Amino acid sequence: MSASSTPVLRRLTSRKAAVAGVAAAATAALALSLAPGDAEASVETEALAAAPVAWELDSAEASVHKSITSQQSAFEARLKATQAKAKAEAEAAAKQKAAAAKVAAVKKAEAKAKAEAAAKKRAKAAAASRAAARKPVYANNLDGWIREAMSIMKKHDIPGSYDGIKRNILRESSGNPRAINNWDINAINGIPSKGLLQVIKPTFDAYHVPGTAWDQYDPVANIAAACNYAADRYGSMDNVNSAY
Structure with a gap:
């Protein structure tokens, strides 16, 4: 190494040291400001961390967001329509079942009444037959x-x-x-x-x-x-x- 290059190297080394010193000092100052003993500094730091971050969508992101929102609305509408249709079908099925049960009950009652009437008719005929058998037979003279x-x-x-x-x-x-x-x-x-x-x-x-x-x-x-x-x-x- 020549004698002329030595001063330049020393100047660069000194500048690096100065920059490093400044950085170290800044780091020390930041560490000091975040020390647990300083309550005021801690509150300010927490408030800064909790503050919402403003977020703006660009045109492409806004378009995607709009598309997703639209699809979600369409899905919810279809879901409601499907649920309403299912409810209407269930109610119609319940009414049909009730009507069928009513018709079956009427038919059952009619069949029972018919059977009872037939039984009464048979009993009456049997009673008449017994009465006729007991009734004296008189000569036609x-x-x-x-x-x-x-x-x-x-x-x-x-x-x-x-x-x-x-x-x-x-x-x-x-x-x-x-x-x-x-x-x-x-x-x-x-x-x-x-x-x-x-x-x-x-x-x-x-x-x-x-x-x-x-x-x-x-x-x-x-x-x-x-x-x-x-x-x-x-x-x-x-x-x-x-x-x-």
Whole structure:
């Protein structure tokens, strides 16, 4: 190394040392300002660290942000629409299910009512069959007519013996259920006497006995009505020995 280069090197070395010294001093000053013992400096440092940093987006970043925001809004809108549709479908399904359950309940009730009606009809038919089986069978002649009429009269407390009834029948009609008187005053008045015991229509209607036919010519109905009239008028058909 030449003698002339030595002073230059020394100057550079001195400058570097000076710069290093300044840097060291600055570092020491900063360290001192951040020392835990200095409360005021610590508060200022914390406030500086907590302060928000202003951030501005450039045009490209703003465009990306806008696109993301738009996509998010569109997604939220689709989500709401999907949720609303799902809710509407669930409500419609619930209504349909309720309607179906109501229809099923109605059909079940109708089927039950129909079954009960059929059961009642069968029970009624069975009861009628049993009653018919127990009901006495009367001969379709004068003897049977008198006996059947007497069984009905007994239920209504209408007096009259077999002999008393038969005696009056033989006198009035000779046992002919289709007998009719077309010559007496009743016939002249338009209400001829008819049947086994020659009963006129007003008397038959007034003294008709429940359980018998509404027909003057019906032998059982005619006997029962005539005996009912005789019981009211004479105490019993047994007390009648002539036209009555």
